[in-house]
């Protein structure tokens with residue numbers, strides 16, 4: 001018998017054997033509070049906030065880890081269950097700072113929400129309050145900051161970093177009262193093999209790991225009359241920022257996003273998709289020359305800075321396989337301070353470039369010393385989706401109800417091929433569309449690679465079959481790179497995105513972040529690609545003009561100077 | 573063996589030589605992490621960061637993981653330890669018989685706090701919950717020697733007995 005029948009709060013349910021009480025409750029729409037549980041990660045069972053009572057046996061059970069058994073009479077509401085949950089939250093609060101008012105996660109903190117929801121009072125917390133931890137903060141940035149004293153030891157970040165990214169930069173150290181989630185020797189994240197992907201910050205329920213906020217720097221630039229402030233929005237933002245304003249995941253709000261940015265005071269509002277098209281061309285041409293010379297294959301994409309840093313740490317021997325094309329963010333900023341400055345006739349020193357990114361690794365990328373090809377730091381500030389939403393809320397801009405506006409021209413058009421840069425498989429599909437058309441004049445059929453984990457496909461171009469692989473999550477990427485290193489030579493092209501699902505699952509996207517939500521975001525973007533009329537990067541008229549007026553050909557000397565970059569081996 | 577950061581590759585290799593010998597005794601598998609750490613500590617006296625980093629590399633696991641294991645077990649030490657390890661009992665019996673005063677006296681004589689090590693690496697000072705020799709309270713242990721009924725006044729001479737070069741036989745009895 002593979003079905004189990006039991007009751008939750010008086011409802012009789014039949015579930016597959018192996019279903020946990022929590023899963024069964026969710027299917028009934030019964031909401032049991034959780035903290036250490038995360039649907040995409042392994043079980044940790046440390047917070048004990050999801051306690052329920054089996055009234056028949058009188059046992060208190062952690063619902064996230066207990067499988068339903070025949071005849072159980074589960075109460076999520078009994079006074080024992082409620083008291084147990086409350087007590088466990090009180091214990092967490094006993095050693096938790098009380099600076100909620102000024103905490104970065106104030107208002108978006110799961111511990112705060114649960115404390116309120118369970119009715120924990122000041123007296124309850126005071127009674128248990130004892131010695132307080134005092135670990136130093138890690139404020140070295142440039143992508144993430146950690147405040148270990150706020151950590152509730154739920155281990156979500158530890159599991160995300162190990163299970164999704166295969167890095168395990170964060171881990172439990174010490175024990176008992178001195179337990180802490182930290183790095184080896186408490187080294188700053190900037191000094192270890194952290195990829196800056198921000199997956200840890202996306203799953204942390206409290207303010208212990210957050211992005212390094214650049215909100216104030218951007219406000220200062222916007223208020224500086226001498227600065228010409230140019231903003232670019234990454235492809236995925238239009239399908240994710242709506243969540244911060246109560247919209248369903250995947251709701252596309254491109255026009256409202258543009259309008260909101262204008263209201264904030266940006267002088268020009270552009271789309272990163274313009275340079276995503278450019279990346280497709282530069283990378284496509286690079287790929288063509290590699291196949292012709294049979295050199296450095298498989299070709300590996302480089303538009304994800306989290307992946308690039310991971311590769312530098314772990315696969316320095318394969319660095320030559322990485323495309324030398326800059327990421328769309330960096331191409332954009334370089335051009336903003338060269339080509340666009342020239343078009344406008346303003347001094348590039350006056351231009352301040354901001355990018356709205358789904359990503360914390362982009363904050364690191366902009367600081368790389370290589371990215372000064374314009375003669376200045378190419379990108380001045382990077383805001384995550386979450387940070388932008390915050391700025392909008394600060395000044396009361398309600399994105400949802402704004403009339404739609406269009407991106408500024410010259411660097412505002414996009415092909416639809418570029419839009420799907422925001423999901424995994426997107427870069428590959430966009431680039432191969434162009435490669436195939438250029439080489440054979442024939443259009444490419446949709447690849448429909450799907451979104452999660454690792455996908456392989458074969459693509460026929462001009463009588464030759466190319467083997468391509470698309471992978472997201474660095475743990476998965478590591479496995480494929482191990483194969484390449486061990487001599488698997490039949491792959492021609494590998495696309496890697498550090499975050500699950502690609503940018504829609506980025507570490508800077510709205511919380512909560514889960515596979516189910518990322519799926520909806522990716523659907524939203526795919527919809528856009530279908531609805532766009534151009535759909536091929538090499539047919540984007542602004543891109544064509546840019547080459548004609550300024551760069552010459554893809555892979556030309558000037559294109560190389562401005563649009564390509566180098567990498568460095570880093571220690572493990 | 574103090575800090576070795578900033579040294580060139582060659583001296584780093586030489587520094588890691590004893591570790592290589594340890595590593596050669598085991599298959600490069602995560603399950604041997606604890607014995608490898610034990611042997612490495614035996615070889616270096618403690619677990620320096622560079623040694624742990626190299627262990628992580630050779631087992632293909634993260635540095636943070638190695639650090640997590642090393643900090644979980646109290647048998648592992650991440651800082652150099654003194655040639656002599658003093659353990660002051662802070663159990664109930666010792667406490668009522670002036671163990672706290674004894675601890676203070678030792679801290680004064682050595683100029684370090686509990687948990688610390690003197691800069692000349694002669695002494696490491698630790699506290700323990702109970703040694704199990706309550707009849708002799710207050711008790712301290714130095715290396716494997718138990719000293720009972722100590723008092724703040726005779727602490728200095730006991731410690732002096734362990735200093736180089738005359739320490740070897742004095743304490744044996």
Ligand code: SF4
Nearest residue numbers: 161194195197198200
């Ligand atoms: S940013 Fe990514 S790699 Fe770095 S600690 Fe967080 S999850 Fe791990």
Ligand code: SF4
Nearest residue numbers: 151152154155157204
């Ligand atoms: S840092 Fe955040 S996610 Fe990580 S263990 Fe602490 S509370 Fe949990």
